[in-house]
Amino acid sequence: MYRIRFHGRGGQGMKMASHILGTAFFLAGFEVQDAPRFGAERRGAPIFAYVRAQRDPIKERGIISHPGLILVADESLVPMPAAGILDGVEKSSVLFLNSREDAATWKKRLNFPGKILAMDLIGADLNVPGGQRFFGAICAGAAAALVGVIPEDILLQAIEAELTHVEAEVIRENKTRALAAFQAMMEYSGIVKEGGGRQAAKFKKPEWIEVPFDEAGVSAPAIHGSRTSELMKTGAWRLRRPVINTSRCKGCWWVCSTFCPDSAIVAKDGRPHIDYDHCKGCMICMVQCSAHAITLVNEYEAEEADKSE
């Protein structure tokens, strides 16, 4: 069975990636199962979607614990434990990263047991407003090439089937990108192999335990104390950040801080300050600032600049 996991951020089209690839497998005559997995709506937060495909009916269900192929929409997700990118990897796993760094660097960094492929297929769209929505088609195109059992025309047919609700121009743009990704990965066609099931003759025993009795003071689902959400660095959900141009800021300080849905802008000494640990990069402040004093900076570039400072 092909077991494929797409990792990305809410808004990067990983559900779409799983739907395009799922439909492509289906049109190629496979039994398929595809699904996204996310909690409450979380644009920018790590999410994943998965596809199972084989010639026989599929009985496995739910999260893929041992993937044959993992595709990562953007490399900034790798260090986030919550993204769970490396969960359940094995020697037979293939990891594809959209990255500006090469596979050898990642192989060493991650101590990854399987094969790593790294290529920047998203770079052209990363800095373009709305560009992230194409990541799904790009990842689906790459995956289709890597499994090596989906012909080009079926990939395109699947994109058409999944994008019936959008304009022709958007469909064309998705197709172009998927095809480019497909062709870029063709030299690795068939690198991903079908995996077997978990053997019952010899298996790793689950470490079941008796859940202990805890007094209600411990076992009630209460979060004690205030501001514990500060510990959750939601700034990691951000791919782009707002930066305040102090020379243009008129010091009105209430427009951006009032509109910030995450209370991540505070006024201090008559000036707004952005809390980058919790700013999710929604850019509402940029839109609202009447003095146009807030600009968009790509997170990679901002981090590079931070490092060099």
Add this chain to the structure above:
Amino acid sequence: MNKQMLTGNVAAAWGARLAGIDYLPAFPISPQTEIIETVAEWIDTGVMDATMTTLDSEHSMLTAAGGAAATGVRVFTATSSQGLLYGMEMMYALAGWRVPLVLINVSRGLGAPITLEPDHNDVLAARDSGFLQLHCSTCQEILDSILIAFRLAEDKRIRLPVLVNLDGFYLSYTREPVIIPEPKEARDFVGPYDPGTVRFKADAPISEAVAVLGGEAYSYFRYEVQVAARKALEVYEEIAAEFQAAFGRSYDKIDAYRADGAEYLFLMIGSFATKAMDAVDQLRAAGWKIGLLRPRLLRPFPDRDLRILAAGRKGIAVVDQNLSFGRGGILHTEVTSSLYGQPGAPPVIAGFVGGLGGRDIAAEEFYQMAEDLKKACRKGVQPPMRLLYTAGELTAMRKLQTIAHAVRPEGGRDEKH
């Protein structure tokens, strides 16, 4: 053949569409909302000829559903979790009114703590309401079950509301290839709704939901629901046979998978049962004589079928995705009470609880359950209930408690606030 990739939710919407529903009272709740959104779009674009009303709550929604059904139209509605519980008062009422309709429940764990992911405590809380219950394990089965459910609900011998259950996420948002029956074939199977004496109309008033004082009338009406529900066992068999003849897919009251010659059996309901099927295949390959029983019909409970299928086995592992606090797994209780004292009943019926709030059940856990069952059978002693929960999960839980500043006796963080 029209075969498409559909989520469980869209498969449910197709069931409603093919059944030719007249009325959909609606209230949104995750992970069900996609069902009513899909039907709403079809009504809006004229693909479906039905009326949809949005209500202020699930209680009102079920009241509207029952009221509409009492006027003699075909009614479909859907909810999930907290919504099912909020409408629960009306579930008992509608069964008592003896109005036929089909209600989808997309299973989701109940609060508190609140979650979006599935287990079966919601649908099993409706166990005693008088609604008949069908439990699905694939997207195809959801569509098919809705067609069967309308036949069952509207059968003049039964005339009870039917609940069709599907698991959130694992079915609701999961796409699988689904055969969509030809509309004409589906219509021919479900048939036109003949309301018979269900005809609450302005020009022919009747009194619904009357009050009775004195136990003799009350006992009679309530027991008639019981008798009708039991009657549904044989009526279901007729309808399922017709369905198989028309569409080629068979839906026994209990789906028995590789149970022939099995010494041991898993027993579970819902979408995770397909994982158990996978485990059965692997265990069989490793030399085990093991199978799976998956009751589709939970109300009425198919006792006779279970007794026949269980007879002569060494043991059954019941996997409950629910928890009756202070007791244990609900299915385990149902199964043991159904088999107790029956000829050939397995001496050991081990109870496992797992998959709460969408927690996965790993293949290895099925293998371990099989081993534990075998061990218990060798000893001939019923083992205590086992929660599927690992040391690693507890460690992760302890980390969360540390972040939450929960005071722990074994030396977790203890801060004053």
